[in-house]
Amino acid sequence: MKTPTIQDVAQRAGVGVGTVSRVLNNHAAVKPTTRETVLKAIADLDYTPNPHARRIAGGKSYTISVLLPVLTTEFYARLLDGLETAFQEARYDVAIFPLLDRSRLERYLASHTLAYQADGLVMATYNLTKVFHERRLRTQQPTVLVDAHTDDADCSYMDNLAGGVLAGEYAATLPGGLYAIWVETELDQLFTTHVFEDRRTGFHQALAAAGRRVETEYTASFDTLAARNTAAALLDDVQRREGGLPCTVFASADLLAGALLDEARVRGLTPGQDVYIIGFDDQPWAAARGLTTLHQPVEAMGYEAAQLLLSRLGGYRGPARARRFQPHLVVRDSA
């Protein structure tokens, strides 16, 4: 019992394949009654059009490819959620191509593999300025960037600079010396992301405006253990210092803030009293642990990215558009 084709549907409905195709694509005027008949035949046979055939026929495949990095963080799960929701509403299927490492990215960039055979492309996090500039993105499909931006393409991204400013403005109102922990970005050129750089710039801008300065800045790689060690080093320094407590720390990612929270509690310090801690991300556990942090509308960013792409697919031909999303401060016990 093979899967039904458009022929089978046409036959069962007693119409031509053209008509079936028309109702499938909401084309022109099809007489309501015939439409009904066709729809019924489709339901009876449990027919679904073959996307490959659709694509081949010069039409659309109703398929979107999403290229994104490692995938092991909450952030991408949320991003995917936003993207999928929007595409699903528009009846597009989404396939994901995880770029596990640089060689994978190169591979996708270099060949016309499956990822490029979709109607549109979403690229996450990679700042492809260079790639676009060198015209190495060898595809004619509409492409949109999420969590990254370029002048040459539609993009939907988080305003990390504004987030840094919010953190700085709030930190300036808190007691004690100011400290900051940044994320070490070891990503190479291709994988460049301005995320943490932007947060830092914004933070410093706000402090400058408030006439304040940071005592010491620390850097940790994006990893629980490293974060914990950095947190310990920071608290060592602060506690060693005369009148070092209370102090205020901006940890530029919740992963960092969480480690600091742990380390502070171990030392018998109370967050929001001895150590004021501001995180960034608002991870799922942040509320439970009372972490003051910057919440990012990640799903919304993904959703909007999808909308930009869908508008291109719908025929929009205008210049590249940028959608910027604003993080907002969520004040909890830790600060």
Added chain:
Amino acid sequence: MKTPTIQDVAQRAGVGVGTVSRVLNNHAAVKPTTRETVLKAIADLDYTPNPHARRIAGGKSYTISVLLPVLTTEFYARLLDGLETAFQEARYDVAIFPLLDRSRLERYLASHTLAYQADGLVMATYNLTKVFHERRLRTQQPTVLVDAHTDDADCSYMDNLAGGVLAGEYAATLPGGLYAIWVETELDQLFTTHVFEDRRTGFHQALAAAGRRVETEYTASFDTLAARNTAAALLDDVQRREGGLPCTVFASADLLAGALLDEARVRGLTPGQDVYIIGFDDQPWAAARGLTTLHQPVEAMGYEAAQLLLSRLGGYRGPARARRFQPHLVVRDSA
């Protein structure tokens, strides 16, 4: 400048499309010289065959769909690595379909969407016994299960029972009372996974064989915060007890063991001296933190799953096969 087709290649090489197709698919005998000419034309035009057309033409699309859950853990990153490596070697493209929630799984199960249009299907973690039994998997493509098993399908999975046995055998040799922390599985029927159940069964088997028993068993949900709280509760109980230390704890996932490591250090207890801790998973940080744990050959499991599928695609028609992978104990400072 549109993408070149097989026609363009044929024309440039001065041969028929059939010949080009033959060299593309390593078919029959093509005269070495013509083969060269064709290959050159392909290179010149930077031609890549269109997978949709290939699929449509009744052939293969050289595409594999991988259906897997959330994606936010190291485990899946490693699994994907194994799968991708194998498929890439065989020149297959892989597309990922993340099943973010139950409704997504239902959707993929219920329709003939893109995921089903691939040459083969890999399903991770879901125990699809029921789905297979009810014939709800509406596809004729070869399917293989990873990190799960059924009698009805090829599968590649970890022998969690044996892992539990190893943990139990080793724990039985360690001093003090025995404790265990299990993972609470809140997944519903469709998402059933026997992983933690198996680890527990194996652990108890080994203890029984050694004539030992567990003092108390704890349960935590798979979440850092919950794990930490459970670890605290466990240590409270142990420390309250007369001669409670030293003791030995089997934490059935490294996430749990890590929390216990933290909590023990906070209390001034030395792992491997006051508290003997055995984890499960061998996460990347386990070595750095000196955690004794069970290492799983996850990449190998993925690689083998791919091989099973490839053999089906290569024409294998025999009965379902099962490949079981053995975890092994890695002894470090914590026990």
Added chain:
DNA sequence: TTGTAAGCGTTATCAC
């Protein structure tokens, strides 16, 4: 409003 037929880019089956 609807049926017919010509593609779309491949593979596979023929003859030569």
Added chain:
DNA sequence: GTGATAACGCTTACAA
């Protein structure tokens, strides 16, 4: 060995 040519399942003119 190799070149035509008929599928494959669909969309889209073009007629009717």
